[in-house]
Amino acid sequence: MVTTHPANLWFTRCPVPTATGIAADRGWLADEFAADGIAVRSLQDAGTEDVRGEHYRHRLATLVREGGNVPALWARSNGAPTRLIGLTWFEERQVIAVRPGSGITEPRDLKGRRLAVPRRAIEIDFWRAMALRGFDGALRQAGLTLADAEQVELDGDALPGQWEAELAALRDGRVDAVYTKGSVAVETAARYGAEVGIDLDSLPDRRARVNNGTPRPITVDQRLLDDHPDLVVRFLAVLLGAADWAHDHPEELARVLQAETGSGPAGVAGAYGAGYHRRLHAELGADRLDLLAEQEDFLRRHGFHDARVDVSAWADPTPLAEARGLVPRPAFSQEYS
Numbered sequence: 001m002v003t004t005h006p007a008n009l010w011f012t013r014c015p016v017p018t019a020t021g022i023a024a025d026r027g028w029l030a031d032e033f034a035a036d037g038i039a040v041r042s043l044q045d046a047g048t049e050d051v052r053g054e055h056y057r058h059r060l061a062t063l064v065r066e067g068g069n070v071p072a073l074w075a076r077s078n079g080a081p082t083r084l085i086g087l088t089w090f091e092e093r094q095v096i097a098v099r100p101g102s103g104i105t106e107p108r109d110l111k112g113r114r115l116a117v118p119r120r121a122i123e124i125d126f127w128r129a130m131a132l133r134g135f136d137g138a139l140r141q142a143g144l145t146l147a148d149a150e151q152v153e154l155d156g157d158a159l160p161g162q163w164e165a166e167l168a169a170l171r172d173g174r175v176d177a178v179y180t181k182g183s184v185a186v187e188t189a190a191r192y193g194a195e196v197g198i199d200l201d202s203l204p205d206r207r208a209r210v211n212n213g214t215p216r217p218i219t220v221d222q223r224l225l226d227d228h229p230d231l232v233v234r235f236l237a238v239l240l241g242a243a244d245w246a247h248d249h250p251e252e253l254a255r256v257l258q259a260e261t262g263s264g265p266a267g268v269a270g271a272y273g274a275g276y277h278r279r280l281h282a283e284l285g286a287d288r289l290d291l292l293a294e295q296e297d298f299l300r301r302h303g304f305h306d307a308r309v310d311v312s313a314w315a316d317p318t319p320l321a322e323a324r325g326l327v328p329r330p331a332f333s334q335e336y337s
Contacts, residue, residue: 002228006062006228007038010064011235012054012067016067019088026245058221070130073299083219094179104177117131130181132302135179138203138208152174161188163180207291215295236282284315
């Protein structure tokens with residue numbers, strides 16, 4: 001272990017509900033490391049696009065990332081020296097959106113239908129991955145596969161903003177179904193007049209909801225873990241504390257999520273169901289690891305990365321276990337044990 005602290009700790013998160021986003025909003029990450037003379041910096045505020053791109057590549061030695069699993073697995077497959085130190089499971093209103101009167105109300109109705117599959121000009125196209133995985137999850141509930149429907153390729157960059165190109169294609173009759181998730185999608189779908197055909201969150205098999213954000217990994221560079229394990233443990237302890245705070249402050253959490261996701265009150269209320277404020281704690285148990293391994297297999301089979309990622313070997317449970325020892329266990333702790 002190296003005793004000299006780094007000048008900076010970087011963090012990054014996706015524009016979704018995360019304990020990292022809460023801790024950053026509340027100033028707790030900066031506070032935790034101020035006495036050490038360590039500046040805690042958000043990758044989203046970095047001055048250059050190359051540095052901000054490390055959200056996907058994860059090659060910064062002092063970066064902690066809480067975000068989608070598609071880029072995290074892609075980076076690991078491509079040789080990024082990362083370790084998996086936590087997984088969250090946060091329901092984000094995953095639905096198959098359709099036109100009114102489409103007749104699509106359950107998974108079997110997708111057979112033979114035109115499914116929107118966007119392509120975007122980015123290093124790792126997690127938008128395409130989300131669409132394919134979302135439709136796959138729905139179809140499998142009816143004993144079907146992606147081969148039982150028609151995949152319609154769309155230019156996801158044709159319109160600015162999230163879900164715009166896909167929902168415009170739905171409105172214009174070029175596709176029959178669009179996968180969407182999250183709070184921005186709630187507001188965008190309403191603007192395009194789309195309705196929920198299949199609510200993936202309501203399906204009893206949660207494997208139907210395995211996707212980019214479920215489960216969502218927390219990853220760290222191996223070099224930071226080797227040289228400064230104490231900093232990683234303290235960082236995770238702050239995240240656990242942020243999740244504890246969210247449990248007791250749902251109204252304040254809603255404000256934070258509006259800022260984090262870029263959506264309004266209606267989007268947050270529509271995307272995150274009852275009790276959502278209780279679901280931000282990281283775990284690293286066998287159940288979530290198995291679900292992530294299923295996601296890894298799907299992504300590799302569909303060409304999103306090449307080299308297999310052994311999820312169990314990638315995971316290091318020690319930092320999270322030690323972080324839990326730094327945070328008093330609240331009365332509701334059994335909810336996420």
